[in-house]
Amino acid sequence: xxxxxxxxxxxxxxxxxxxxxxxxxxxxxxxxxxxxxxxxxxxxxxxxxxxxxxxxxxxxxxxxxxxxxxxxxxxxxxxxxxxxxxxxxxxxxxxxxxxxxxxxxxxxxxxxxxxxxxxxxxxxxxxxxxxxxxxxxxxxxxxxxxxxxxxxxxxxxxxxxxxxxxxxxxxxxxxxxxxxxxxxxxxxxxxxxxxxxxxxxxxxxxxxxxxxxxxxxxxxxxxxxxxxxxxxxxxxxxxxxxxxxxxx
Numbered sequence: 001x002x003x004x005x006x007x008x009x010x011x012x013x014x015x016x017x018x019x020x021x022x023x024x025x026x027x028x029x030x031x032x033x034x035x036x037x038x039x040x041x042x043x044x045x046x047x048x049x050x051x052x053x054x055x056x057x058x059x060x061x062x063x064x065x066x067x068x069x070x071x072x073x074x075x076x077x078x079x080x081x082x083x084x085x086x087x088x089x090x091x092x093x094x095x096x097x098x099x100x101x102x103x104x105x106x107x108x109x110x111x112x113x114x115x116x117x118x119x120x121x122x123x124x125x126x127x128x129x130x131x132x133x134x135x136x137x138x139x140x141x142x143x144x145x146x147x148x149x150x151x152x153x154x155x156x157x158x159x160x161x162x163x164x165x166x167x168x169x170x171x172x173x174x175x176x177x178x179x180x181x182x183x184x185x186x187x188x189x190x191x192x193x194x195x196x197x198x199x200x201x202x203x204x205x206x207x208x209x210x211x212x213x214x215x216x217x218x219x220x221x222x223x224x225x226x227x228x229x230x231x232x233x234x235x236x237x238x239x240x241x242x243x244x245x246x247x248x
Contacts, residue, residue, distance in 0.1 A: 051086040054079055055096075059156045067159040069166075077169050084174050091181035100154040100189035151198070154189035157182045158202060165209060173214040180209045192234070200235035203228040 058075065065071035076083055090096055161182030164175050183206045190198035207228035213221040 051082060051090050054082045055087060055090055058160055059153070062156050062160050062163065063152075067163060069163060072160075072163050073167060073169075076164070076167050080170055083164075083167075083170050083178070088174065088178050088181060091178060091185065097185050097188060100151070100157070100185065151189060151195065154186040155198065158186035158190075158198070158205065161186070161205060161209075165205075176209055176213050177215060180206065180213070183209060192231075196235045200232040203231040204236070207232065 058072065061072055061075055161179040164182065165179035167175055183202055187199070187202040187206070189195075190202050192199045207225045210221045210225040210228065
């Protein structure tokens with residue numbers, strides 16, 4: 001039985017704030033940075049910690065395992081309720097969608113990893129995740145992480161979207177919606193001009209997600225899939241056979 005979380009004491013909140021609120025006063029993106037960190041603080045303050053911790057732990061494990069299904073899937077399987085009920089609304093939160101750009105604005109290179117490590121350690125005090133059987137799906141290709149922390153965070157969201165999209169234990173429709181959110185978050189950082197290869201990867205993955213999307217109107221989903229595949233083809237000459245995607 002999982003112990004219900006207690007309201008976190010002030011010293012833990014203050015420890016988090018010392019990490020988050022140290023942006024350079026003159027940094028051009030300070031407001032974006034602090035806005036995203038305020039969201040994290042609010043989750044702690046309002047005792048909505050476990051949903052955010054689950055996302056950060058997913059990103060942490062995805063990073064440390066190089067997006068290994070053998071490492072990430074047991075975590076997903078052990079948290080199916082959070083995956084199906086909590087993760088999608090959190091990924092849709094405007095400030096969470098700013099995290100890659102916010103971390104890119106942070107003045108400390110290790111900020112992203114320090115943040116994830118902090119929540120990982122705090123989470124271990126609150127929630128004991130059960131072990132789960134390891135799925136045996138074929139590994140899916142992922143992209144290499146960019147060296148800068150903002151790009152690394154965006155790449156993590158893209159890799160996490162790939163893993164969740166192929167996760168067999170949860171509802172397929174939910175998996176696809178979560179994957180789309182992850183891919184869209186990655187696309188906020190990977191622009192066509194600055195990161196053409198990653199931008200193409202994001203568009204290709206979004207095309208696949210919309211092609212197999214269950215929610216929404218089928219014709220609109222296919223049109224969006226074609227749009228994203230055509231975007232990807234601006235960078236990659238061959239990704240998928242686009243003529244097969246046309247519809248009446």
